Amino acid sequence: MQFHLNGFQTGDPKRYASNKSIANSDQLPQEVDVLIVGCGPAGLTLAAQLSRFPEIRTRIVEQKDGPIKLGQADGIACRSMEMFNAFGFVDKVMNEACWINETVFWKPDETAPKNIVRHGRVQDTEDGLSEFPHTVLNQARVHDFFLEVMRNSPTQLQPHYSRRVADVKIDTTQADAVTLGTEAYPVTVKLERIDDAHQGETETVRARYVVGCDGARSAVRQSLGRALVGDSANQAWGVMDVLAVTDFPDIRMKATIHSANEGNILVIPREGGYLTRFYIELDKLSENERVSSRNITSDQLVAAAQRILHPYKLDVKEIAWWSVYDIGQRLCDKFDDVPVEAVGSRIPHVFIAGDACHTHSPKAGQGMNVSMRDTFNLGWKLAAVLQGKSSPAILDTYTTERQTVAKELIDFDRRFSKMFSAPPKGSPEDKGDGVDPKDFQDYFIKQGRFTAGTAIQYYPSLISAEPIHQHLAKGFEVGMRFHSAPVVRLSDAKPMHLGHTIEADGRWRLFAFAGAGDPTAADSDLGRLCRFLDESPDSPVRKHTPKDEDIDAVFDLRAVCQQGFRELSLDAFPKFLWPHKGKYGLHDYEKVFCSDLKNAKDIYDLRSVNREQGCLVIVRPDQHVANVMPLNAHDELTAYFDRFMLVAT
DSSP states (O other): OOOOTTSOOOSOTTSOOOSSOSSOOSSOOSEEEEEEEOOSHHHHHHHHHHTTOTTSOEEEEOSSSSOOOSOSOOEEOHHHHHHHHHHTOHHHHHHHSEEOOEEEEEEEOSSSTTSEEEEEEEESSOTTSOSSOOEEOOHHHHHHHHHHHHHTSTTOOOOBOSEEEEEEEEOGGGTTOOSTTOOOOOEEEEEEEOSGGGTTOEEEEEEEEEEEOOOTTOHHHHHTTOOEEEEEEEEEEEEEEEEEEEOOTTTTSEEEEEOSSSOEEEEEEOTTTTEEEEEEEEEEOOTTOOGGGGOOOHHHHHHHHHHHTTTSOEEEEEEEEEEEEEEEEEEESOSBSSOGGGBTTBOOOEEEOGGGTEEOOSTTSOHHHHHHHHHHHHHHHHHHHHTTSBOGGGGHHHHHHHHHHHHHHHHHHHHHHHHHHSOBTTSTTOSSOOBOHHHHHHHHHHTHHHHTTOOOBOOSSSSSOOOTTGGGBTTSOTTBBOOOOEEEETTTTEEEEGGGGOOSSSOEEEEEEOOSSOTTSTTSHHHHHHHHHHHOTTOHHHHHSOTTSOTTSSEEEEEEESSOGGGOOGGGSOGGGSOEETTTTEEOOOSEEEEOTTSSSOHHHHTTBOTTTOEEEEEOTTSBEEEEEOTTOHHHHHHHHHTTBOOOO
16 A cells, blocks of 8 residues: 655554544534445445545445444455455455365265265365455454444544434436536435434435445335345245354365255354354245244254254354344346436436345355445446546446346356255155255356356446457456456565555556567557557546546556566656656656566466557456557547546536
């Protein structure tokens, strides 16, 4: 990370120096730019992202009386770890979390079917898929880290708890005026205060945008007249976090267990070395029956787990948290307030995210992960529109991109849950719907990239280009997340990952991979690109960066060279790659990188970058590749950003 740009500061460099909190009053203001409803993973991801923009008035409200302490989701996919790195707290997660390295599979013993026996094991995440591991950590701790980011931000944003949404109204006549400095606040939200000290009081907030991250019973979604539509599997499951004594040998592994006739279990080792989570299959439910009507107790969950684990013993000493649920896969038809027939003629002002617009079973570990990536997708778009940097048309891409992801997730979850709940083929419970445990293991391996979150691809749209030049960098596939790889920073010879230069700060990244030859030569494609970006009136940097901001405030150009760092010198590169910034005009020395030649394969090999021509890889603020093009495609570069970005005023 970089700091001290505008003056030396002592203490934690991640804490913004300010003498007062901008957003810490107990009372909500009458007008805000963005009102977030719900302090779950989706809401806090969005709040953390927007909190770094002091010019955007953001508030987040929550019905609960404070942060959650335990329970709920725990799985953190590799892709979410990459996102946490952009927010600056991935190291904290890695140090505290349990790493999932291996998955083991258990089935009924063919010689003694009442017993279970291990029949397979696989590496949980394939090599090279991400530089970060698949981890498990209490959702409450993830919330803590986001809350810390918010407190340390320029706005020092903190949630307003004990607020319940009573009403949401949208004035579509104000839909066009949405940037900062306008007087339009199209959405009016009425909130009830439900804490003892303010019981019965109401607050009315006018907002430019409202984002409902308030769960499966979302009041924001209901205000839009939208509903979660889908099916129930009529299958009851229990979940419990326990401290237990057991002779089951894989208690510290992720384990799927299929018994002959007692049901199934998913074992998830938890952080700290002793805590374990069990997802336990219970009884089938009748049509239209809810699991709450069964009055299932924690003792019943323990007894079911003990039967399934036979012949191994399980002595539960303490239950930290438990719950029961029924499986259902449900999806909302649209993730914003604009009817399908009005898309393109009306700007969306109310959005829903996370469980408010898609629900599924928790066993694939996708709920928290997909919810956070919903609002990571939305946050930078809201900021860009409010700052007057991008056209409001980009807001339509939130629904089109994230609903496609949610549909893929639900299709996967429906099959995964059915296979997990099915009895082993040939067992006494097999009524023709049994599943061979080996088939389940094969499906788990096949879907590994999806569950890791790295298989998600955004398709061509206003902000995601057609992959016309994909051959120049086959490993940076347009629409998919930017797959990081090792490099060496030229200025200080620091080995690092290129993707770690992408922070959650709303900026676009332009990664210029130099072609063959001397990258410092004035007539090189890299040199010409730098001159174009620096000097041409058609340059996206010059057109879309406000004159009072640093040259990299909107577009952050980084160069990658094929040579080793000892072969090059920073002062030979164009000044655009070590620009003056901040109030003192200090040089930014961290824009140029070299191949890591100590590895058998460097970044050009790992990501199939064309060595002769090189290329320009354009990365969105949410870390997804938006375009790949030749370094000399200056007109094409201008045309791409002209599609949705506004000329700076």
